[in-house]
Amino acid sequence: MTTQDKQQIGQRLLELVALLDYPTAEIAELCGFSFEKLENCYVRLFINDLGGVSAPPFAGCYVEKEDRLNFMSRFSGFCREAGIEIDASFPPDYIPMMVEVLVLLLSVEGSEADVRSLVSSFYQRWPRLFAETLKEHDKTGLYADAGKELCRIIEELPDILIFNAAT
Amino acid sequence: MAGAKNKHWAMVIDSAKCIDCKACDVACKRENGIEANGRREVYRNWITSKGVEGTYPNLKQRFEPSQCHHCANTPCYKVCPTSATYKNDDGLIMMDYKRCIVCSTCIAACPYDARYVSKQKKAIDKCTFCAHRIYTGKLPACVDTCPTKVRVFGDLNDPESEVSKILASRHYFVIKPEAGTKPNLYYLT
Amino acid sequence: MSISRRNFLKGSVAGIGCLGLVPVAGMRFAGWAEAGKQPSGVLNYVASSCAICTNKCVFRGQVVDGVIRRLEPEPEFTKARGMMCARGNAGAATPYDPDRVKYPLIRTGKRGEGKWKKATWDEAYAYIAEKTNKVVAEEGGHRSCIGFVSSEGTYHEHYWNQFREIFGSPNSLRHPTLCLSSNIRGNMSVFGTYPWADVKNSPYIILAGADRAESFFTPDTMDMFGDPRKTIICLDPRFTRTAAKATRWYPIKPGTDMAFALAMMHVIIGENRYDKEFVSNHCVGFDELAQHVRQYTPRWAEQETEIPAAEIEKIARDFASTPGAVYYPGRRSGWQGEDVQMRRAVAMVNAICGSFDRPGGLIPNASIPLRNYFYEPAWYDLTRPRLEADDVTFLNPRDGSWIAWRERALRADPYAIRGLFIYKQNVVDSVPDRSKTLELFDKLDIIVSIDTYMSDTAWHADVVLPESNYLERFDPPYSLAGIVPYVVIRQPLIKPLYDTKPGFDIIKGLAGYFADEDGDFLNEYFEGDVESHASNFMADYPGGLEMLKEKGFFTDGRKAEIGAYRSGKSAINTPSGKVEFYSEDFAGRGLDPLPTYKPVEEIPENRFRFLVGRHAIHTHSMTAAFPELNWHMPENSVWINTRSAKKLGIKSGDTVQMKNRTGGEVKIKARVTEAIRPDCVFYAHGYGSLSKAKRLVHGKGAAQAAILESHFESISGNALMHETIVEIRRV
Incomplete structure (x- = not known):
């Protein structure tokens, strides 16, 4: 896989990060929503809502096999060892932030094996559950699609990397 | 973490002090990173009670805290087909989660119901007496957190330890002595 | 290779027309660390104090790679006797709660x-x-x-x-x-202060309503139940954890605690068992009190409290003859009409036995x-x-x-x-x-x-x-x-999220x-910042702030000096400078100068008095939604005595409707139990939240605030939590 290929995958992931971050008027217009409506939906899905936020944007909330505090400190520890600084004003398992960590690692020359190992350690199962949760609760469809796309990329990424590394 | 051969870890429990406050349960889960996710069967320690007994107004209720007894004669260890359950030199009964095939034979063998299936670890799990803490000189989480200090933990090979002194001076019993397990959990009368 | 990459990215973007056009604006949350690669897995401890209830227990917070793992009790913080309760332990996850408030x-x-x-x-x-x-x-x-x-x-x-x-x-x-305003006021009028009980040194404790095994108060809870040799007399309409641990439990009729205290004084004074030395040297108004309590016989009190006269007499005699016995002042909320006067009567039982300013008795607090x-x-x-x-x-x-x-x-x-x-x-x-x-x-x-x-x-x-x-x-x-x-102090374990x-x-x-x-x-x-205020607060104690930051607490070794009031070294802060039985101050304000009993309202047939109370795993309405605590009690239910439930055809698990006299109404599941008086009902606080953002408790069970009628007493202004009468029916 060429550096350019990896850059483009990274770019796509960063677009998804931009979509999953708090909406801006620009994003709303681009995606054909009124800003107010998108904002309202965003708050309900991710910040505070009736019945609790319906789609917590935190990977640890979907990890069944591990205590969430364990998961967060393991991931945070991985970032420290990899020389990656994550924003301390979010829990380490904040999904947009975890996606950016993936992008950073992807941007390193010859990091295919490292990315595969990262994905197998920290990006299992929750992308699918997050996408399913969004599909169930997102009334705009935008976040459901973003979640679906994010899930697809993360799930296919290891195979794409190995396929390209082999050829 | 094989433990020192000259140690004999034991816990003395004074149920009369237990107020059923669940501090031991939550502290254990935090210390050992156990996410129960609402599954009531996931715990390493517990407090049993028959509930309120008697007829109003002549009522009583008793609480009995418990956990893995770290038996010297160890039924779970004997039945494990993969040696996932093993013994440290100091007598602690431990789990090698990688070896565990979740056959659950040990769950059936344990007379104290101290083991459970951990979905996190894909293995059987149980109390370790917080081995990671006691080997660095700290107390098990259930011991340090307890408001009324129901549990006392220490080394029975050391005659000056609190557990040795208590057992030398107080009446005590073990649970299910007929099982012949030689447990290391002692209950004061 | 390029083709598979293109296919990969084309994948399933149909739903998001804008993908490929979304402005990215660089990395938002992650970047390469200036410090480069760092070791991981190091366990750090930060000393701080808990905020989950009023006790403020000091802990050592475990932090691994910037994530809180556990809050261990600080063994040297003797006020908590080195413990951390279930709620304190569960607090570790609170910063990460997906439903916390995150932004304005x-x-x-x-x-x-x-x-x-x-x-x-x-x-x-x-x-x-x-x-x-x-x-x-x-x-x-x-x-x-x-x-x-x-x-x-x-x-x-x-x-x-x-x-x-x-x-x-x-x-x-x-x-x-x-x-506890009414409690403070009652004690202030007698002792000029709100003293605390020296539980550690008391062998005999009357606990009236204070459910210390469930409503933790440090160090009292630890001292009461950590020493099973103590005699604990528990008066509570409900069989609580405290009742379970008590030597004797009496399901007292709610609102009659004053009758119990007055009858105790009747026995102790009538049988000449009071502490004459203390009363004559340190108290005023004893003759008026002695005259006043003559009417309050144990036989009369039995009718009011439903505690046998012989038991009241025995408790009174044991109390008077046991050095260090204390009638615990409690902290629980105001109950019924004469709450301040009831608290005064309890204070006076202690005073006539000299259970003030002596080991095991009521001790005026010290502070730093x-x-x-x-x-x-x-x-x-x-x-x-x-x-x-x-x-x-x-x-x-x-x-x-x-x-x-x-x-x-x-x-x-x-x-x-x-x-x-x-x-x-x-x-x-x-x-x-x-x-x-x-x-x-x-x-x-x-x-x-x-x-x-x-x-x-x-x-x-x-x-x-x-x-x-x-x-x-x-x-x-x-x-x-x-x-x-x-x-005590608080220090951040992590940066604000x-x-x-x-x-x-x-x-x-x-x-x-x-x-x-x-x-x-x-x-x-507003001048300065919290750091500068912290330094100023501690300016009289060199090294104090440093100790706070290292340990989470500070002490200069001081403690309440027992005997200081008896010796005259400290002055009793009442108008007379003495412990007051008869209060001229109250008389001058048109209040009863002595605690005068007023019978409680009779509860009509098929009605119940609603009781409030606590649970060891919860602090008021704060903690019911904490996942690690919630699973122990996913929903509250109303306690109804077996006999009463039978009359109403209610079984455990039935949904019942409760109505108070002022339009308050809740639906809740029933818990039929022997553990409550037949004329009372109870459910725990913290459930039935209106806020749907508290996901674990929204719509689960019922809220106390929804069924409590509003009553208050006008001496201290305290709300009265046991003046609510409800009817119940199965739905």
Whole structure:
């Protein structure tokens, strides 16, 4: 896989990060929503809502096999060892932030094996559950699609990397 | 973490002090990173009670805290087909989660119901007496957190330890002595 | 290779037309660390103090790679006897709760509808100021129309009080009149102080209603139950955990505790068992008391309390003859009509036996005084007296009297309240009769809630300002009174998550949007920062702040000197300078100078008295939604005695409807049990939340505030929590 290929995958992931971050008027217009409506939906899905936020944007909330505090400190520890600084004003398992960590690692020359190992350690199962949760609760469809796309990329990424590394 | 051969870890429990406050349960889960996710069967320690007994107004209720007894004669260890359950030199009964095939034979063998299936670890799990803490000189989480200090933990090979002194001076019993397990959990009368 | 990459990216983008065009704006959350690669897995400890209940236990917080793992008890903090309870342990996960309040939110829908938009702090402040200044102008410029509500526990409350004062409103409301004001007042009138019991050294303790095995109070809970040799006499209409651990349990008829105490005195004085030396040297009004209690025989008390006369006599004799015996003053909330007088009677039982200022008895607290927090006052000519100023004999101007105040506010009597600024207190769930609180909310133009969670109160606010979690804050030193006093502090285990701020920053920020009558902005009244205040608080103790930062607590070794009042070294702070049985002060105010028993209201057939109470795994309405605590009790249920339930055809698990006498109504599951009097019912606090953002408790069980009628007593202004009579039927 060429550096350019990896850059483009990274770019796509960063677009998804931009979509999953708090909406801006620009994003709303681009995606054909009124800003107010998108904002309202965003708050309900991710910040505070009736019945609790319906789609917590935190990977640890979907990890069944591990205590969430364990998961967060393991991931945070991985970032420290990899020389990656994550924003301390979010829990380490904040999904947009975890996606950016993936992008950073992807941007390193010859990091295919490292990315595969990262994905197998920290990006299992929750992308699918997050996408399913969004599909169930997102009334705009935008976040459901973003979640679906994010899930697809993360799930296919290891195979794409190995396929390209082999050829 | 094989433990020192000259140690004999034991816990003395004074149920009369237990107020059923669940501090031991939550502290254990935090210390050992156990996410129960609402599954009531996931715990390493517990407090049993028959509930309120008697007829109003002549009522009583008793609480009995418990956990893995770290038996010297160890039924779970004997039945494990993969040696996932093993013994440290100091007598602690431990789990090698990688070896565990979740056959659950040990769950059936344990007379104290101290083991459970951990979905996190894909293995059987149980109390370790917080081995990671006691080997660095700290107390098990259930011991340090307890408001009324129901549990006392220490080394029975050391005659000056609190557990040795208590057992030398107080009446005590073990649970299910007929099982012949030689447990290391002692209950004061 | 390029082709498969293109296919990969083309994948499934159909749903998002904009993908490929979304502006990315670089990395938002992650980047390469300037420090390069760092080791991981290192366990660090940070010393701090808990905020989950009132005890403020000191802990060593485990932090691994910037994530909190566990809060271990600090063994050297002897006030907690080196423990951390279930709630304290569960606190470790609170900063990461997906439902905490994360950003300033401004309501965009109707109140309580749950439509919000995220705001910047300045937008939120400006919004609050615009609404507030408008209503103040409409009220002719008097700022008393804004009520300020707060609660203890955050060590930032003095900043809130400062803000209220410089803002110019007298209407301050705190939690004590939902708590122990009546108890404090009763003890003050007898001893001139609210003393604590020396439980550790007491072999014989009467616990009347104080459910110390479930309502933890440090170090009393640990000392009472950590030593099974103590004799504990438990009077409680409910068979609590405390009752289970007690030597004897008596299901006393609610509201008759005073009869029990008076009859004890009848026996002790009548049989000449009182402490003559203490009474003659340190007390006044004994002859009047002795005469007064002659009417209150154990046989009479048996009729009132439903405790056999012989048992009352035995307890009285044992109490008088056991050195160090104490009738525990408790802390539980006001119960019924004569609560202050009942507390006085309990205090007097202790006093006639000399159980004051002696080992095992009631001990006036010591404290470690900190330097004062100083600020310039602001003066407003238009400020009016607080609403309920004339309704309560001993009104604490900073605490107010919640129910009396709310009654006035609902009637706009003598003036209208137009807004509430609320810091930390969850008034919708904590003040009896939720419907009245919400009715008041409907009359308000602006409601601001500063909270860490989406409480029911925050849910109904116009603007929610998120305070940083207690594990993220530096909180200034806080002096904890006690027989062994301490100073405690809070230090951040992690940086504040999201766009949250500590109390001081929020309060000063909001103050910056208001001006005094001279046009000076109110934030100018706030000098320095929390760090500098912390240094100043501790300025009299060299090395004190350093000890606080290292250990989480400070002590200079002082403790209450037992015997200091008997020796005359310390003065008793009553008008006579003595322990007072007959109170001239009360007589002069038209109150009973001696505790006079008034029979309790009889409960009609098929009606029940509703009791409040606590549970060891929960603090009021705060913790029911914590996952690690919630699973122990996913839903509350109403306790009904087996015999009563049978009459009503109610079985455990049935849904029942409960109605009080003032329109309050709840539906809840029944728990049929032997463990409660047949004429009482009970359910735990903290469930049935209106705020759907508390996911584990919304719609689960019922809220106490929904069924409690509003009653208060006018001596201390305390709410009366046991004056609610309900009917129940199966639905």
